[in-house]
Amino acid sequence: MKIRLQDHILVPKHEILSKEEAEELLKILGISKEQLPKIKASDPIVVEIGAKPGDIIKITRKSLTAGKSVFYRLVV
Amino acid sequence: MIPKRLAAIKFEVLSPQEIRRMSVAKIVTPETYDDDGFPIEGGLMDTRLGVIDPGLKCKTCGGKAGECPGHFGHIELAAPVIHVGYAKLIARLLNGTCRECGRILMKDERRDKFVEEIRKRIAMNQNYDDIIKEVFRLTKAAKKCPHCGAEQVEIKFDKPTFYYEGEHRLTPKDVRERLEKIPNEDLPAFGIDPKIARPEWFVLTVLPVPPVTVRPSIILETGQRSEDDLTHKLVDIIRINQRFLENREAGAPPQILEDLWELLQYHITTYLDNEVSGIPPARHRSGRPLKTLAQRLKGKEGRFRKSLSGKRVNFSARTVISPDPAISISEVGVPKEIAEELTVPIFVTPRNIEIAREFILRSEHPKANYIVRPDGKRIRVIESNKEELAEKLEPGWIVERQLMDGDIVLFNRQPSLHRMSIMAHYVRVLPYKTFRLNPAVCPPYNADFDGDEMNLHVPQTLEAQAEAKILMAVQEHILSPRFGGPIIGGIHDHISGLYLLTRGNKKFSREETIQLLRALDVSEVPVKDEYTGKEIFSYILPKITLEFKAEVCQGCEFCKGENCEYDAYVVIRNGQLLKGTIDEKAVGAFKGVIIDEIIRKYGKEEAKKFIDRMTQLAIRVITSVGFTIGIDDIEIPKEAEEQIEEVIRNAEKKVDELIKAYKEGNLEPMPGRSLEETLEMNIMRELGKARDQAGKIAGRFLGDENPAVIMAVSGARGSMLNLTQMAACIGQQSVRGERIVRGYTYSNRTLPHFKPGDLGSKARGFVRSSYKKGLSPIEFFFHAAGGREGLVDTAVRTSQSGYLQRRMINALQDLKVEYDGTVREQTSGVLVQYRFGEDGVDPAKSYRGKAVDVKRILKEIIEEVKQYGE
Ligand SMILES: [Mg+2]
Numbered sequence: 026m027k028i029r030l031q032d033h034i035l036v037p038k039h040e041i042l043s044k045e046e047a048e049e050l051l052k053i054l055g056i057s058k059e060q061l062p063k064i065k066a067s068d069p070i071v072v073e074i075g076a077k078p079g080d081i082i083k084i085t086r087k088s089l090t091a092g093k094s095v096f097y098r099l100v101v
Numbered sequence: 102m103i104p105k106r107l108a109a110i111k112f113e114v115l116s117p118q119e120i121r122r123m124s125v126a127k128i129v130t131p132e133t134y135d136d137d138g139f140p141i142e143g144g145l146m147d148t149r150l151g152v153i154d155p156g157l158k159c160k161t162c163g164g165k166a167g168e169c170p171g172h173f174g175h176i177e178l179a180a181p182v183i184h185v186g187y188a189k190l191i192a193r194l195l196n197g198t199c200r201e202c203g204r205i206l207m208k209d210e211r212r213d214k215f216v217e218e219i220r221k222r223i224a225m226n227q228n229y230d231d232i233i234k235e236v237f238r239l240t241k242a243a244k245k246c247p248h249c250g251a252e253q254v255e256i257k258f259d260k261p262t263f264y265y266e267g268e269h270r271l272t273p274k275d276v277r278e279r280l281e282k283i284p285n286e287d288l289p290a291f292g293i294d295p296k297i298a299r300p301e302w303f304v305l306t307v308l309p310v311p312p313v314t315v316r317p318s319i320i321l322e323t324g325q326r327s328e329d330d331l332t333h334k335l336v337d338i339i340r341i342n343q344r345f346l347e348n349r350e351a352g353a354p355p356q357i358l359e360d361l362w363e364l365l366q367y368h369i370t371t372y373l374d375n376e377v378s379g380i381p382p383a384r385h386r387s388g389r390p391l392k393t394l395a396q397r398l399k400g401k402e403g404r405f406r407k408s409l410s411g412k413r414v415n416f417s418a419r420t421v422i423s424p425d426p427a428i429s430i431s432e433v434g435v436p437k438e439i440a441e442e443l444t445v446p447i448f449v450t451p452r453n454i455e456i457a458r459e460f461i462l463r464s465e466h467p468k469a470n471y472i473v474r475p476d477g478k479r480i481r482v483i484e485s486n487k488e489e490l491a492e493k494l495e496p497g498w499i500v501e502r503q504l505m506d507g508d509i510v511l512f513n514r515q516p517s518l519h520r521m522s523i524m525a526h527y528v529r530v531l532p533y534k535t536f537r538l539n540p541a542v543c544p545p546y547n548a549d550f551d552g553d554e555m556n557l558h559v560p561q562t563l564e565a566q567a568e569a570k571i572l573m574a575v576q577e578h579i580l581s582p583r584f585g586g587p588i589i590g591g592i593h594d595h596i597s598g599l600y601l602l603t604r605g606n607k608k609f610s611r612e613e614t615i616q617l618l619r620a621l622d623v624s625e626v627p628v629k630d631e632y633t634g635k636e637i638f639s640y641i642l643p644k645i646t647l648e649f650k651a652e653v654c655q656g657c658e659f660c661k662g663e664n665c666e667y668d669a670y671v672v673i674r675n676g677q678l679l680k681g682t683i684d685e686k687a688v689g690a691f692k693g694v695i696i697d698e699i700i701r702k703y704g705k706e707e708a709k710k711f712i713d714r715m716t717q718l719a720i721r722v723i724t725s726v727g728f729t730i731g732i733d734d735i736e737i738p739k740e741a742e743e744q745i746e747e748v749i750r751n752a753e754k755k756v757d758e759l760i761k762a763y764k765e766g767n768l769e770p771m772p773g774r775s776l777e778e779t780l781e782m783n784i785m786r787e788l789g790k791a792r793d794q795a796g797k798i799a800g801r802f803l804g805d806e807n808p809a810v811i812m813a814v815s816g817a818r819g820s821m822l823n824l825t826q827m828a829a830c831i832g833q834q835s836v837r838g839e840r841i842v843r844g845y846t847y848s849n850r851t852l853p854h855f856k857p858g859d860l861g862s863k864a865r866g867f868v869r870s871s872y873k874k875g876l877s878p879i880e881f882f883f884h885a886a887g888g889r890e891g892l893v894d895t896a897v898r899t900s901q902s903g904y905l906q907r908r909m910i911n912a913l914q915d916l917k918v919e920y921d922g923t924v925r926e927q928t929s930g931v932l933v934q935y936r937f938g939e940d941g942v943d944p945a946k947s948y949r950g951k952a953v954d955v956k957r958i959l960k961e962i963i964e965e966v967k968q969y970g971e
């Protein structure tokens with residue numbers, strides 16, 4: 026049996042941004058892709074959601090200070 | 102001058118050719134000066150290497166001392182010598198390459214794979230140490246050369262610079278020959294770029310001689326020359342080098358040559374690094390170890406931390422600090438002597454030229470010290486030239502006038518651990534020799550007056566002054582970003598004073614009241630015959646409405662609120678203190694809810710004014726009421742002593758019973774604990790309980806009017822535990838959280854006064870005496886053991902946290918919170934956080950760490966609604 030990592034309580038939500046969303050994000054931040062924080066393509070969660078190098082992943086976490094916080098990473 | 106920008110810095114290894122190429126002189130003789138004191142040609146002080154004596158000219162560039170930057174020379178070594186800095190890398194290379202053909206001990210395809218991997222990592226700006234480590238590991242393990250088939254013998258590296266192949270020792274010459282054989286194509290796999298460094302260059306054949314300007318000799322008072330440590334070391338090297346040459350030419354036996362070679366290696370090793378493990382450091386005649394090249398760079402006193410990261414500044418002053426409760430928290434008292442030395446520039450314009458002229462013409466305190474002409478020339482203003490200078494003064498000149506009242510300065514106390522360690526204060530020029538500061542700003546600086554010194558800096562441009570006033574002023578730092586509460590507030594006597602003023606319903610006559618309030622700018626004090634302390638405090642209070650439990654609150658099970666019988670529930674309505682006692686909770690630094698409320702409702706300026714008035718009122722109250730403490734204030738009556746004695750005796754009896762039960766095997770172990778642990782915990786609890794009880798008894802007899810008790814309950818200074826220890830019982834001493842057990846291990850006892858294996862309270866560090874009564878010698882010994890742990894802990898903690906802080910600052914120094922709330926690295930623009938702290942809240946503007954103070958908002962809305970309703 027294979028366990029879905031995303032079902033684990035400590036693993037936050039990971040989603041792949043669509044091309045439009047990714048462009049929008051980079052435009053808002055005013056930076057190039059390379060200036061984003063990175064995540065390895067071999068990372069288990071990246072493998073699970075099927076993201077490829079060059080994709081941007083949106084991570085929605087629970088936060089002690091803000092309740093909910095959003096983070097983006099570039100798959101490398 | 103044309104400004105230039107460095108694009109990159111690259112470090113390379115000097116090749117022998119490069120060393121000779123940059124050399125202006127071959128150094129051949131160990132002599133430095135001739136009999137007339139002139140530098141000898143071909144010696145270490147050769148004038149081609151630059152000059153340090155005034156009057157002499159450099160033979161290379163013609164410059165005089167101070168103009169000539171100095172030039173490198175070189176020494177041709179009679180035999181190759183290992184460079185200690187590369188010794189370990191040499192060992193790895195010898196083990197990683199074939200002893201016959203010099204090729205890497207790995208097939209070409211494999212090598213290319215590693216090289217490619219390294220290239221990728223470099224392109225991504227990532228660390229590739231792990232790959233190189235893997236290459237060295239694999240090649241070292243190889244038994245046979247894949248290229249020529251030669252058997253490999255492991256080379257043992259003997260620190261610091263020796264290599265053995267089995268029993269046979271490799272000379273540096275052998276080593277160099279082997280390294281020469283390594284082809285360029287194999288080097289990248291070892292992380293070496295052959296254009297930058299050839300491995301044979303790690304074995305020196307020619308040694309660069311640094312310019313004399315790098316190692317200047319100093320002339321002692323006796324007129325004798327004293328050479329730099331580096332020069333001494335170079336003399337040693339040349340001397341041995343010459344001896345080696347002479348011996349070899351004379352055909353000396355190989356044993357002698359080998360010894361000389363080893364000596365040469367020793368001198369060159371210690372010349373490069375005099376703290377290498379495995380060999381004794383080279384010493385000066387006096388026995389002091391020499392400071393050679395590595396020592397010049399390394400550590401806190403080295404070139405990096407002392408000379409490059411650390412800077413010395415002008416326009417600064419340092420002296421001892423002392424308190425002055427009469428000045429504002431935003432002021433600093435500056436001794437007149439210092440004020441006369443430090444200056445503020447006046448940039449002369451048509452509009453201020455008259456003012457500037459006046460300063461030049463003055464001959465007393467706020468006068469001009471210097472004027473600076475537009476050409477940069479600096480002229481000291483003295484009695485004889487002041488009229489002439491005032492006459493010549495024109496817009497565009499700068500007049501440096503002495504520091505005076507109202508100037509803005511930065512005030513700092515080390516260690517500067519947080520931003521409140523440097524704040525901007527306004528100058529008050531005062532007599533005497535110490536910096537004066539209001540005791541209310543001691544907490545942010547963590548200062549006290551037991552000899553602490555502080556630094557003061559005068560900003561030298563209008564921009565810097567404006568920035569200091571707007572960003573660094575004391576009132577900007579009342580709320581700490583550490584916990585979102587006030588870090589500036591009342592301490593010690595401020596708290597005792599207000600406690601004495603506001604506790605209960607104390608009455609003050611009109612005269613007394615006026616005495617208390619006269620120095621404060623309070624308006625509209627109604628004329629009455631009698632005032633309560635609470636009324637007097639209300640006169641300095643802005644219009645705030647607040648309810649909270651005071652520090653003196655007993656924590657009753659059911660709080661009666663306004664009707665608290667201890668006067669511990671504070672009620673302030675519309676700026677009137679109606680109920681409760683003002684103490685640490687209300688106005689103290691770190692707690693101060695009143696300060697908190699004022700700053701949120703009326704802003705920083707008002708909060709500053711309140712702190713100024715509050716501290717001054719408190720000091721006036723405490724001086725007029727009178728407050729003191731002496732040894733008799735912790736005296737308790739015989740009756741109390743007997744009760745305490747009884748409590749302790751009972752506890753000791755219980756401990757004895759526990760031990761008896763343990764020895765007879767009747768003790769029930771607690772879940773998850775061994776029998777011994779259970780016993781220890783029970784004993785500790787029993788004795789702790791006894792001490793607390795003793796403290797309660799003592800507290801009861803000391804009474805609420807006792808000054809020590811007042812200080813403890815109001816939060817001014819000290820705790821009830823301190824009082825317990827002074828008056829009743831010091832209690833159990835501990836080391837590492839356990840009763841004291843160590844001592845004579847072989848007989849299992851702490852001191853020879855006890856029987857082996859004694860587990861009783863006395864034998865394991867319970868101190869039943871009080872500080873006032875005094876400790877018995879045995880108790881004193883245990884107390885010293887416990888006290889020592891505390892001292893060691895603080896010493897270790899400060900050094901560890903200091904190092905941690907250094908590393909954190911290094912890691913975080915380039916991060917900045919941008920206007921869009923993101924955190925970015927400043928040079929690369931890399932994003933670190935999408936929202937600062939995930940919630941984007943500035944903790945200094947938060948409410949005790951929370952983003953919004955919902956309660957406060959509700960309260961304000963309710964009040965507003967009420968007003969509308971009326
Ligand atoms: Mg001190």
Ligand SMILES: [Zn+2]
Nearest residue numbers: 159161162169
């Ligand atoms: Zn020169």
Ligand SMILES: [Zn+2]
Nearest residue numbers: 199202246249
């Ligand atoms: Zn080979």
Ligand SMILES: [Zn+2]
Nearest residue numbers: 657660665669
């Ligand atoms: Zn209460």
